[in-house]
Amino acid sequence: MIVVRDPALAADARRERRFFLSLSLPALFIVGLAAILPILWIIRQSFLTTGGEYTVGNYQKVLSSGLTWSALVTTLELSLGTLAGCIVLGTPLALALASVRPRLANVLMAFVMLPLWTSILVRTYGWLVLLRRDGLINAALTGSGLTAEPLPLVYNFTGTLIGMVHYMLPLFLLPVYAAMRDIDPNLIRAAASMGATLRQVIRTVIMPLSAGGVFSGSIIVLIYAIGFFITPAVLGGGKVNPLSTRIERTLSTFQDWGSASVLGILLLVLMALIGVMLLAARRLVAQNTVEASHA
Amino acid sequence: MLEAYPQNRLARILLWSFAALVMAFLMLPTLVVVPLSFSASNLLEFPPQAYSLRWYENFFGSATWMAALRTSLILGTLTALIAVPFALLACISMNRLGGKTAAAIQSVLLTPSITPGILLAIGLFFVLAAQHLIGTLFGVLVGHVVLAVPVACIVLLPALARFDWNQVQAARSLGANWARSIGGIIVPQLRISLLSATLMAFLTSLDESVISIFIASGRNSTMPKLMFLSLRDQIDPTIAAISTLWTVIVVAVVLIVTLRQKS
Numbered sequence: 001m002i003v004v005r006d007p008a009l010a011a012d013a014r015r016e017r018r019f020f021l022s023l024s025l026p027a028l029f030i031v032g033l034a035a036i037l038p039i040l041w042i043i044r045q046s047f048l049t050t051g052g053e054y055t056v057g058n059y060q061k062v063l064s065s066g067l068t069w070s071a072l073v074t075t076l077e078l079s080l081g082t083l084a085g086c087i088v089l090g091t092p093l094a095l096a097l098a099s100v101r102p103r104l105a106n107v108l109m110a111f112v113m114l115p116l117w118t119s120i121l122v123r124t125y126g127w128l129v130l131l132r133r134d135g136l137i138n139a140a141l142t143g144s145g146l147t148a149e150p151l152p153l154v155y156n157f158t159g160t161l162i163g164m165v166h167y168m169l170p171l172f173l174l175p176v177y178a179a180m181r182d183i184d185p186n187l188i189r190a191a192a193s194m195g196a197t198l199r200q201v202i203r204t205v206i207m208p209l210s211a212g213g214v215f216s217g218s219i220i221v222l223i224y225a226i227g228f229f230i231t232p233a234v235l236g237g238g239k240v241n242p243l244s245t246r247i248e249r250t251l252s253t254f255q256d257w258g259s260a261s262v263l264g265i266l267l268l269v270l271m272a273l274i275g276v277m278l279l280a281a282r283r284l285v286a287q288n289t290v291e292a293s294h295a
Numbered sequence: 296m297l298e299a300y301p302q303n304r305l306a307r308i309l310l311w312s313f314a315a316l317v318m319a320f321l322m323l324p325t326l327v328v329v330p331l332s333f334s335a336s337n338l339l340e341f342p343p344q345a346y347s348l349r350w351y352e353n354f355f356g357s358a359t360w361m362a363a364l365r366t367s368l369i370l371g372t373l374t375a376l377i378a379v380p381f382a383l384l385a386c387i388s389m390n391r392l393g394g395k396t397a398a399a400i401q402s403v404l405l406t407p408s409i410t411p412g413i414l415l416a417i418g419l420f421f422v423l424a425a426q427h428l429i430g431t432l433f434g435v436l437v438g439h440v441v442l443a444v445p446v447a448c449i450v451l452l453p454a455l456a457r458f459d460w461n462q463v464q465a466a467r468s469l470g471a472n473w474a475r476s477i478g479g480i481i482v483p484q485l486r487i488s489l490l491s492a493t494l495m496a497f498l499t500s501l502d503e504s505v506i507s508i509f510i511a512s513g514r515n516s517t518m519p520k521l522m523f524l525s526l527r528d529q530i531d532p533t534i535a536a537i538s539t540l541w542t543v544i545v546v547a548v549v550l551i552v553t554l555r556q557k558s
Contacts, residue, residue, distance in 0.1 A: 019473070020387070020391040020392050021388060021392065021396070022388075023384040023385065023387050024384065024385045024388040024389070024400050026384060026385070027381040027382060027384065027444050028385070028400065028404070030444065031403055031404060031407060033437060033441075034415070034437040034438055035406055035407040035410060035415060036406070037418075037422055038417075038418025038422050039410070039414065039415075039418050041418050041421045041425075042417060042418045042421065045421050089317045090317075092310055092313050092314060093314045095310065096310050096311055096314035097314070099297045099298075099310075111318060111321075111322060112321055114321070114322055114325060114546070115321050115322065115324070115325055117545050117549050118324075118325045118545065119502050119504075119519065119522075119538070119542070119545065120502075120504060121519055121523060121526065121538070122328060122522075122541055123325060125328060125522075125530065125534050125535070125538055126323070126324025126325055126538070127324050128526065129324075129327055129331060129339055129341075129530070130323065130324060132339075134339075135339075136327065136341050139341075166321065166324065169320075185298075185299075188299050189299045191299075192299035192300060193299075198297070198303045198306055201299075201300075223409055227410075227411020227412060227414065229413045230505065230523065233523075233527070234526045234527060248413070251420070257421065260417060261417070261421075264413075264414050264417055264418070267411060267413070
């Protein structure tokens with residue numbers, strides 16, 4: 001860092017800094033116009049009647065409705081279910097990918113990332129085809145005699161959850177895989193040479209050292225999952241109604257902008273709560289990791 | 296990583312069978328659509344009894360789908376043309392300012408990508424409704440640009456970090472103005488990254504569905520909006536044909552981006 005003492009040069013440096021700052025203005029302006037202003041507008045709208053007068057009636061109406069609370073519960077169930085699904089399916093896959101040579105792992109990762117680059121609507125359609133009553137999976141199940149009747153796999157909670165886990169899994173996998181790749185193989189060799197069993201190595205070396213990655217992955221899953229709209233709207237078949245689909249219905253079907261806004265604010269509050277809890281949890285994880293590495 | 300445990304063969308076999316199943320789970324929904332799109336039957340039978348191109352003909356013959364395709368392509372192009380220059384300027388700014396200021400700018404630019412789409416969509420809906428701009432291309436465009444800017448930044452920021460800023464200073468000291476320094480030095484040297492950023496921004500718009508569903512309407516409906524509506528109503532193999540085409544386009548774009556970056 002060069003320390004500028006000449007006042008003329010200092011003024012010049014300040015001018016240059018202002019110039020560089022101004023280069024961000026177009027991008028910041030568009031964020032203000034298309035993201036921040038809309039969120040502020042939702043807050044404003046939540047206090048307006050259809051006639052445009054200020055009221056708290058929207059809040060009373062929405063918060064006293066049983067539908068709101070069941071939407072909140074569904075949102076949490078879907079989010080936590082998605083998180084559980086991602087951890088159960090993603091962590092072993094990340095471990096397997098991290099345990100092969102980088103070249104092979106890169107090729108396999110490309111396949112894992114394929115769904116990430118497929119439109120959510122294409123994937124939802126794919127799941128509809130697979131999970132329907134006369135779909136591929138039910139045909140295989142009844143055909144092989146595993147089940148007598150086709151299982152109800154779609155247009156319900158199960159179908160929605162499958163679609164959401166499928167959507168979030170690659171995004172969860174990325175940080176977990178990165179964390180596992182970063183583990184020094186010498187640590188595992190050292191543990192093995194000292195007589196640790198595979199189970200012990202997984203528990204005392206791999207799990208603590210990949211906790212940070214699992215944690216980042218979980219944050220990503222939760223942040224996306226609480227606002228998910230397309231998957232519940234299509235695979236839920238109208239029977240699975242988290243906050244997002246309730247917002248849509250309140251807005252499009254009932255034209256009730258005030259109530260839709262209150263539901264939107266509930267979603268914002270939920271996001272903030274999850275954010276705060278995750279920050280607190282991150283501290284705990286960091287502490288435990290430090291303790292584990294000192295133990 | 297686990298080569299220190301050659302004796303645990305069973306555990307390894309179990310791990311890999313599980314991993315293979317999960318990978319199949321990930322790829323299945325995308326792949327199952329392809330054979331269906333070539334089916335000759337009205338039913339979603341698998342594997343198809345006979346093959347045909349009728350669903351592709353259906354798609355290319357439909358005025359509604361063609362209008363949506365046109366809207367999506369125009370929207371994607373405009374999004375890329377606006378978002379990439381904005382992102383480039385913002386990245387130069389973050390690269391030069393550094394420290395807390397750059398971090399603050401970055402977190403503001405990233406806000407839209409972690410905000411639930413449904414919130415952006417209804418907020419934008421209210422704002423546009425107040426200006427009587429619902430259903431216009433402009434409304435959707437603004438929403439897509441704000442989502443594409445962070446995507447372009449992710450590509451451009453590391454590229455700028457590798458760029459030697461002394462070249463700009465040399466040009467400036469020789470009398471080039473900023474426009475010339477950026478246009479004549481930065482842009483040509485970052486052209487590969489700029490191309491990647493353009494394609495990614497284009498793709499972001501092409502793939503965006505929630506904002507389109509709420510804001511785009513009538514003549515300005517996008518492909519994702521129309522696909523969403525037809526998924527809710529009926530699921531004939533026309534959607535399979537569209538899905539296949541859509542995936543091929545996206546995979547091609549991603550391949551171009553990754554291969555370009557490697558070379």
